Amino acid sequence: MVRKFDFLVIGSGIAGMSFALKVAHKGKVALICKSGLEEANTYFAQGGVASVTNLLVDNFDKHIEDTMIAGDWISNRAAVEKVVREAPAQIEELIKWGVDFDKNEKGEFDLHREGGHSEFRILHHKDNTGAEIQDSLIKAVQRHPNITVIENQFAIEILTQHHLGVTVTRQTPDIKCYGAYILDPKTGKVDTYLAKVTLMATGGVGAVYKTTTNPLVATGDGIAMVYRAKGTVKDMEFVQFHPTALYHPGDRPSFLITEAMRGYGGVLRTMDGKEFMQKYDPRLSLAPRDIVARAIDNEMKNRGDDHVYLDVTHKDPEETKKHFPNIYEKCLSLGIDITKDYIPVAPAAHYLCGGILVDLDGQSSIERLYAVGECSCTGLHGGNRLASNSLIEAVVYADAAAKHSLQVIDQYSYNEDIPEWNDEGTRSPEEMVLITQSIKEVNQIMSTYVGIVRSDLRLKRAWDRLDIIYEETESLFKRSVASREICELRNMVNVGYLIMRQAMERKESRGLHYTIDYPHVKK
16 A cells, blocks of 8 residues: 655654654654554653753853763764754753653752763653653644554665665665655555655664663664665764663663762662772763773673662662652562662663764755654764763754755655565565574674674674674565564664674774774874
8 A cells, every 4th residue: 555644754752753743734744653652762761851951050062062072072063062052942842842841949940960961951850751751742743633643563664766676876876765665564564655755763773782771672773774775874883881770680671770860879889889980980970871881891790790789878768769769669669679778780782872874954865864863873972972962862853854854845746656565475484483583693792792892803703693694684584574573683683783894993992982902092
């Protein structure tokens, strides 16, 4: 079946939904969700949204400087200035859509401070800011008559001239996107969605790793689709590992212990109760995430431990419960009272700083295709994301992409020549075990060889192992009918390859990319 929409939005987090709300007055919008509307990284973001709001002590220059320092000076300064300066207006917009940020007795925003920030500037809603934003946007989207929410659908690939028989390479100067092939996993049917403008907002890649704080839908689908369509993908080596995910074997995804807990005074300790951050950084437990994650990784490896501890037992118990109600409840359900007991934590894959390369308008290298949110590489994060900069980046760039696409959409028409999906000669995969086993192998390879600490030898080993899985997966894909499982595996292999290859190309330790073969930071 062929369906036509003015705007096709693939992904339902803060990026996809805020874009949809900003363009829906102009035309029909299809919002494609891989599972339910809630199942997005946004929902799990506990910390908050960074924005300069208290002008008595804070200013744009400080936020810009903090972001550049965290990104190890390889952030795109124009992108940093754009996000920081446009943040306050987008905060107002979020509030208009119903987001309720916490305030103090005076009625001012109750601002938190997180690692790498020189001032208190994190707006939050208790310790579940992402869920508050996601819920508010879901209500706004569901109320809008021009937005069609299509849940439990899987985008397989974007449509370009390639589907018209034209040879498209990475050197082709004018690749255009005409929509996407979308699979309904229930029926196995693949529909053709034609669009004048397509937005990729598919989130991150955490599920490529064995332990992650991301929902397991984060298999890098958008990035893999754009890469296969010969679009430009950049900075994939910069994968941020959250230093403090709750250590509870068997939980996937891992429950996040927000960085705000270290800002609140939490102290990291080894399993014998000793503090250790003084060995690594004068900022102790409030050092930026990459330094903390490497320190924890090093302590665990040196001591042969599975985790370290985060200690807030010295803080006022009632205050702790008030600030972190969800973390308190979750830990209590596992028999850990955080007001009396240390919290077992270990690093987990958390956020991708790279992705589909976009300009200041959110446009990718493929015409009519925009990318926003974690799947995009705006240049804001550079080598490492500053805490709580990602949610605000998503809304600022959704706004930029909306403004740009609204200016140009009248110049575009549907490409009616795109053929419908052809799966003649394919059959159902012989055994699902082939796919599930390959996914486990990809997780194992990425966590062991392309994790927090890397080396040339580890990366070469990852390359050799992934290459075998790639050949097997492509062969299986060509002879099988499309299924969500085979497509996700294919995307995970593509994304794993991109992280590994771009890590091999960076012959230095920089930001989140740390290699024992090039330990000296070049400034």
